[in-house]
Amino acid sequence: MRRIYEEYLEGKSYQSIANGLMKDKIQTVTGNVKWWDSTITIILTNEKYYGALLQQKTVTVDFLTHKRLKNKGQEQKYLIEDNHEPIISKEMFETVQKEKERRAHLKGNIMGDRKKYSSKYALSSKVFCGCCGANFKRRTWNSNNVSKKVVWQCRTYVNEGKEACDAKAVNEHVLQDAFVRVFNRMYENKDGFIRTLKANIETILSKRDAQEPLLKIDEQMEQLKDDLKGLVSLKLRDQIEESVYAVENARISKELDELRQEKATIEKDNDHKSQVTQRVNEIIQVMNARQDLLEQFDDDLFNAMVEKITILSPTRYLFTLKSGLEIAEFEE
Template identity: 25%
Template sequence: MQNLHRTGLYLRLSRDDEKCGESMSIENQRAILQKYVLENGGTIAGEYVDDGWSGTDFERPGIQRLLNDAKNGNLDTIVVKDLSRFGRNYIQVGQYIDYIFPAYGIRFIALSDNVDTADRGSAGMDMMPIMNVFNEWHAANTSKKIRAVLDANWRAGKYTNWAYPYGYKADTDDKRTARIDEPAAKVVRRIFDMRLQGYSARTIAKALTDEGIPNPTAYYTRLDGKKSERRASPYWSPKTVTEILKDTTYIGTLTQHRTARVSYKNHKAANVPENEHVVRKNAHVPIVSLDVWEKVQEINRSVSRGRTDKQNAVHPLSGLLVCADCGKKLKRKTSARSRKKPCNTYECRTYTDLGKKYCTSHSIPEKQIESLVLQDIRSLLGDRKFDEEKEKRCFLQYMAKHGAQNRNADEKQRRAFKNRLAELDRLIQSAFEEKVLGDLPENVCKNLCEKYQTEKVATEAALAEIEQRLAEKNEDDADAMRYLAECRRFSNCEDLTREMCLQLIEFITIGESPTDNAPREIHIYYKFNSCPDNKK
């Protein structure tokens, strides 16, 4: 036997290997390899360990250090407990053992598999390609089982993500239900309140940063409820605020399977299409009400973005005024006619940016247009012009149309799930019968039944969710009443507010001031059905 000069010991343990007990532990591998090298008169040049890494991933830090030392001529021999410790990607394992290591004059030994590149004629070397294929098959099969278990957990409403959204932490129940983390939840509620008042994501982020409130990365809640110790910038960004404002987690909806690995070989995370997300409503206590969340989404969809002034305030009609001729938004300007009484006006952005050659000013005083809009809202919502019965009827028709579509889809899916469950029961029964008759080996029967049972659990959970959704009481009438109450609330307002404008107005077109005595064209487009209303 050749001497084991400058031997590198490689040890690896994945999360799944931990279930195999002490025989696969890092300590056991170390003892076996050290004993072998010392008994054969070798010298240990280095030890390379990857604890908790998959064998399909060759970007492991330990294996990379081992390969670098081998290529730099620091090792003569590499010893592992078995081939699967080195890797479970049969193409890459074969490349290293058959081509790369021999090119550098490195001997490779896998003890349990009797593989030794110094003896190319051994039975272990003959069987090595088959063992490498089997090792990769094992990784692929394990990946399928893990995905099936994850899918069953998602359908059952069990929280499986590695971290909880800002404002929540882990509860102590079996499902790891998200529990409100009150200090962070207060910040989340404030973000939604500020957005309702018309503040932009940038303004909200700046306000939170100025007050020294740590952002979610700095205040992260892990599954065990402990705060993250990783270093991160404490500053808020507009992107972080925007993600919070559109996250359905805050209304009690649990959405999982948003990302997935490309394959068991490629561990890069990729976004999953929205129709493949696993969504479970009423999974935990919401931080904000559904009413507030829907209002914020409506504001986010609005044509108005709004700009803040030097006092960090957003004016009621900012971003809602549109030039009737060129279609550009009107820009708010302050002109100091006198030091005590500056005059604020809105002017066409094309005119202010490019000049009168491309569009006229369409200038209108801020107080004038705000007074006009407030008067029109009071008139519209405070008298019989606002037909509540008509608005309620339109609202219910809209909800019925979309509700019917959703119900039909759910009914179709429910029938498909029931048919599949019946089929799975037949398949399980058939497998047992074939096993009893001796037509099906016991191990094959066991694998088939495990596969069918896993699918059955996931299907039953999905069916229960659909049936719960179909059984829920129709609340469209109550939603319509809340919608009308919101409209009535604004009819008694004394001042025009940003919230009022965003809730009621889609946009306002401003015509140019006529040179004669003709009335000026100003059209207010409301978000409910009674408009557009013309105000002259």
């Protein structure tokens, strides 16, 4: 199941993930060899994969027939954290939910809409305007005649006109050819490129070791919790004045909240390090697995390596790899 979350964050669509699982002959939890895109959607939104349990997802609407319907606010739901052993981190789960919202927003939908996002094209949601920052959308010009052309165009320009953004359209094959050139440059200097990627990992990991601060924070939190229990005990035995109790309770609670926030920040930083390291290692694996130069655009290779393309002009592009490395490319 972790693979599904990772591939979704790599930019794959529900159907693309399902096709990959079937190709690798991976069965569903029920032993079925057929994967549906709807199954992928359910997995990506199920809190149980990060170890939580959401109770009362459905409610009984007829006690005679025991008919149950999806709980859409009729009753309160209860989320139990750390209910069981997780398969993915909570951070990864939340990142996926944000990515789902981002994709839905790009398609002009809202979360919960029945319309589904689909990465039908490899460049979808990965091409951005260097002028206004909006994403580029795929358009077909002269679709009914021989001069048919597929281009990517700034959404702001399309929706609001050149007064809002004067970014020019870019031919799809031009962007695809640009990636081929970028990849081949990296491949021709594969050893140097991999050394650069590994150096990036070392730079990320060389940042302050967060393990020791986390242990110290945990110790401080446990001490404060003990202090809070002692304070409550004194109050229950009427051995402390109400005003003193209120002040001390507020102080300890505030310190606990500050430590929790500090811990969350460090854990988020650690998770970011882990994600970047994983992405860099995946790119290295892709490079090592390749046996020759790229002759034509490859969807899977592009999705595995590229985070986004920023269009600086119709002939100048900035490729941002999933490792964070940026590579400029020019159309001559």
